[in-house]
Amino acid sequence: MTTQSGPEDGLLDPGLAALVGERRRLLNLAYRLLGSLSEAEDVVQETYVRWYAMSRQRQEAVESVGGWLTTVATRICLNQLGSARARREQYVGQWIPEPLPEPAERFGGVSTAVADDPADRVTLDESVNMAFMVVLESMTPAERVVFVLHDVFRYAFTEIAEIVGRSPAACRQLASSARRRVREARPVSRPMPADEAADVVRSFKRAWEAKDIGALIGLLDPAVTAIGDGGGHVSALPHPVEGGERVAHFLVQLAARATDLTFVERIVNGRPGLLAVHAGRTVAVYAFDIVGDRITHIWAVLNPDKLRLWTT
Template identity: 65%
Template sequence: MSTTASGSGDGRFDPSLSAIMGERRQLTNLAYRLLGSLADAEDVVQETYARWYAMSPQQQEAIESPGGWLTTVASRICLDLLGSARARRESYVGAWIPEPLPDRMEWVAGMSDGITADPVDRVTLDESVSMAFLVVLEAMTPAERVAFVLHDVFRYSFAEVAEMVGRSPEACRQLASSARRRIRASQTPAPQAGRQAGVVRDFKQAWEAKDIDALVGLLDPGATMIADGGGLVRTVLRPIQGGDQIARYLVEMAGWAPGLTILERTVNGQPGLVAQHDGVTVTVAAFDVAGDRITNIWAVRNPEKLRPWTADPSISAGERSTT
């Protein structure tokens, strides 16, 4: 976006520009948590700024809190997108998983397709972007999700949330309360970070060794694995239930791509794994761990969701499949 949009027309710097653009990271963080997609979040931020700069200088000056205005507009755009996203995902090939994010130190610079690697735009990695948390958000209604994220994550008052989403404060309070119940119902006691990393590391070693017994020992008997290929790469289209079935599938998957390299990485702020083939990231796996066992695996293979993980998002022809 051109930084001359808020200029006076004579080339002089507009001191309000810095404050307005300073809201960009907050807006990106909000939109990603609401939509589960970095690409969609970036689109929302761009559209929000486009609406700001479409106003006359007089209209801009009349807004008491530009940051609040930007947040309100972004929230309303996200609310509209969440409604349409449900319809789009009904036609999505296989399961839809939120877009995984790398640790800020591992973010690949020079990404294309409109996704910026500017440090000020990076999403803050905390418990509110863990894959387990985002998956629960996906199960909420759009109104629940927006009310909960704005109030419980970003600490806006219910009066402010009501103004942003066009509902009464009491209605927003009830929506957030309903969302909180969903979160509590899905939560399991989280292991210490070091212990979770150890479980994931042991899983990596068992996967590399194609040791089905070791994999089964690390998986909860009722574990679930969900894969997202978007119809662009070979993967299962339905969740795999049970530790034994998951272990056998993972060993079979390793056989599809000889020479697969598995790396320990931070995925959405939690210990995870990245699989690379010929130096290109082909799978990013996030885990939910309870005690010493893995209860959930989310494997993202859709290359359109892996752009932050590799400078070359292309994949080999042999990887492409609609099955």
């Protein structure tokens, strides 16, 4: 007598390992599409729920399990992106994508194979750094989906067309407009090596701790922009602060008020960043965009809902 296997008796299902093996890729995709790890987790969960809701006969009729999961997850994300844009228009203050820690740093600098943290399953490459994630937010839902699928995950336009229900030509046009947004938002310059970027962030940290306005101005681009995201839960900048001198003075005033904070160097979305720690708890995560040897953007995430992976 044979029985149909499900998630609870997966050891009897020879295809379960391959099915579960798709989870990392789906989470990578959903995070880049939504900018929220918690929402990405929900999408992946819903995708698997829909898979297991099908009969075994329908599951066996699927030619490519990975293709089916990707199609379903992408369509869920596409539907959510429209409502997400509406929610973010009502968001209190500025909205910044949820920051991701480096997997090993989530566990005190020690990598562990048994850890099942969602952040461990998101590959931290250049397509997930904060500057790139912010540019993705400027795209329409269709542009974002097509661009991420093609330019990041290398899907062919014919495959994307089937997923999003558009023609290959329309998908090429969407990808082209998305690339134009990237070019307009990102200056053409060589990516700064991580060690050099870390030196800039370290110098910034020291200047900030010393309340050295001159040193801060020297590290900031004259057109630097600082943005804070408190989500209405904690006090944050209601509007971006622009200009090297204005940002430097703002940072010094902040340091003068928050004398009980400790700043710690950490990797944020795959690039050197800082944490603000109070009484052993992370209260802010700072991500930076560095062009040449100057900081051009500072993103400060203070919304506690977005700091769950950083709290200890």
